[in-house]
Amino acid sequence: MDSSHALVVGGGGTGVGTARDLAMRGVDVTLVDRGGLGSGTTGRSHGLLHSGARYAENDPSGASECIRENRILRDIAGHCIGCDCGYFVQLTDDDPAYFDEKLSACRDLNVPAEVRTPDEVGDEVPDLTDDAERIMVVPDGVIYPSRLVAATAASAREHGATIRPNAPVRDLLVENDAVVGARVETDDGEETIRADHVVNAAGAWAGEIADMAAVDVSMRPAKGVMVAVDYPDLPVVLNRCRPPADGDIVVPHEGEVVLGTTSVAVDDPDEFDEERWEVERCIEECARMLPPVADAAVERTYWGVRPLYGPDEDEREGERGISRGFFVLDHADRDGLDGLTTVVGGKLTTHRLMAEAVADHVCGRFGVDVPCRTPDEPLYGAGDPGAVQDAIREFHALSPADEDAQRSSSH
Incomplete structure (x- = not known):
């Protein structure tokens, strides 16, 4: 040694x-x-195991890293992973060109992606909103930190x-x-x-x-809220198919789902306000995809802080997602x-x-x-x-x- x-x-x-x-x-x-x-x-994340689809159209290198690591983690850490499917959901007021661009980018990067209609996924997610137009199915998952x-x-x-x-x-x-x-x-x-x-x-x-x-x-830390609500047996991760914004991810656990998230710059990763509007925004936006979560019992609420690197954020000029x-x-x-x-x-x-x-x-x-x-x-x-x-x-x-x-x- x-x-x-x-x-x-x-x-x-x-x-x-x-x-x-x-x-x-x-x-x-x-x-x-x-x-x-x-x-x-x-331990204060939403625990999403990315397939790369979230980033495919904007960062092909990062998306390729995600799908490669997704497969590795499923092989070496399957006992720490849950769920093997994610939906990117296009709603009636979402730009269909964005969906098409993401789908094309996923296929170019060999991120498995297929399109289904709301009727075709109705048995899997019966509570999916009636406003859903198209669903892109990708191999997202859940990491239990x-x-x-x-x-x-x-x-x-x-x-x-x-x-x-x-x-x-x-x-x-x-x-x-x-x-x-x-x-x-x-x-x-x-x-x-x-x-x-x-x-x-x-x-x-x-x-x-x-x-x-x-x-x-x-460092340029940014806080984000996660809201865990009582909703059992969601079999897939739900992502809103639009440019990343507040409340666009629903992550399933056994008896709950975690709704996320917001992104607000903070000066100190230990000292920041846990604001009610963030919780309400997350619930409201996630309910656009899965309406029952609007009235579900909130089991716990927690905030995480992203470790964003200042010079990189300066180059991105604050663009989220x-x-x-x-x-x-x-x-x-x-x-x-x-x-x-x-x-x-x-x-x-x-x-x-x-x-x-x-x-x-x-x-x-x-x-x-x-x-x-x-x-x-x-x-x-x-x-x-x-x-x-x-x-x-x-x-x-x-x-x-x-x-x-x-x-x-x-x-």
Whole structure:
């Protein structure tokens, strides 16, 4: 085993994925998170496993990444995935040219897509609105973040990684123009963890971690609300087939659906107003596709914060919904500071790919010439739901995104 030690800061999808990838290549890894694993953006998402269809007409590269990772996750993490179908629904007041453009782009990118009429899907989704004109069927799905994060972390540990939730970083250690570790808070006070390389995978909080080393990572966090309502047995993900806007996704769970979302810029990912209008807007807009959710009981409401990268947002001039890529920032080349790499942007569907890119970079720094194996080896707990539930409890990984699904699976 290589003697180099990597410290990963952040226990969301990308952080645990990076820890797993590095550990599988023989690198000594420690992962720390300030709370339970997945307690940031990952566990407060809507949990949509993208097929790429949402981005096909505007970002073909991002869409291709999504369909490729969609297939990989179904292979290696099927026990963390639900649903295998999504509808893009064109309503009477939606632009039919947009539907046609998306369909053509999906087919060009080999994203499976077929067109059905409302009558043809009536048995599958009997409550679909009468305003539906056309439906595009694509292989969207549902990621259960609690299971995914816990199973990935447990897999990383099986390969030798140390996983430490509830160990917030209080400072990065900088010596001779290099980051050499971090001071973390523990139940007994503080502890110093020295490392040959630190990976900043703190998502929307990446800028705060970078500040500890006096380098700038400009984040542009945006909050979005998710509303879980009582509506059992929806078999498909519903997407409104229009340019991305508030309340255009309905994600099914066993006894509920999650309605999402809004996008509002915030200054602080920890301090923002949870506004009632966002909840009402989501319910109202999602009910355009599935009318019964307008009167369904609200089971829980939660907000997530997207880890948007400032320079990328500046180039997009605030346009919403265009697929965001991810960025691996090498602070040695960028800032003259060795020993620190930051990963920002991306989406939950592409977390494994992001982790692979980070691990490639870190292994290059370490001189480790071992290929990535994460697309081929199943995650921990495949075929053993009880083991995954135990890992969720151990890593404090229960998330609001899927707490209903976790309750039902634990009985």
